[in-house]
Amino acid sequence: MSYPQLLTPEEKLAEGKTALGIRDVVVLCGSMRFAELMAEVAIEESVAGALVLKPDCNMKLPHPLWADPAEAEALKVRLDDQHRQKIRLADRVIVVGDYIGDSTRGEIAYARQLGKPIRFTHPEVDPAP
Template identity: 55%
Template sequence: MCASTRYWDELADANVYETAAGRIVLAPGCDLKQPHPLWATPAQADRLEQVLGDLHLHKIDLADEVLVVKPDGYIGDSTRREIAYARSLGKRIRYTYSPGAEQL
């Protein structure tokens, strides 16, 4: 799954639906917008953001398809990069909460 972490709750909800549908879900695991000791300083947050970005691309490598969660149609730069990467690998891409797109 890909999305802006501003949609953390929607990501969690989509994870439930995808899991209940019998799919193995690879999703973001950290919300850097929420306080946590692992990214308490700007230097820690910058380092972890790079690590997580690379990790998410590796998750896309493992995925059969990518589900983009976008409740209000917003797709940020990181998610755009992930979609482009998935497309370059020939991955199927689905979108949630978008008129005319495949829904959960």
């Protein structure tokens, strides 16, 4: 007697997205110094039919929610974790901007580890060997 193969979490997610009619999820990564370019790429991808996930808290700008340095550091950790969740949900990744900092470099490595296709708005900054 053979038993059916259990689905991996990734396969379950893919089946769920298909069942819900979600066909293309893209996540934008990059420094918030490129927030305007990120917004433009989000518009282009949305018009093309993609569901766009992106960072929404620009901690480079003052805000009461991250005014306290200790709270800001804890928030940054949570937001980094949330962004990795967005990468896991996405079908593909777009890296925005002509600069790759440590956070974005980590996101790129994580997306590559998961086998996500990655496109760069500025391919010359791709840290791949």
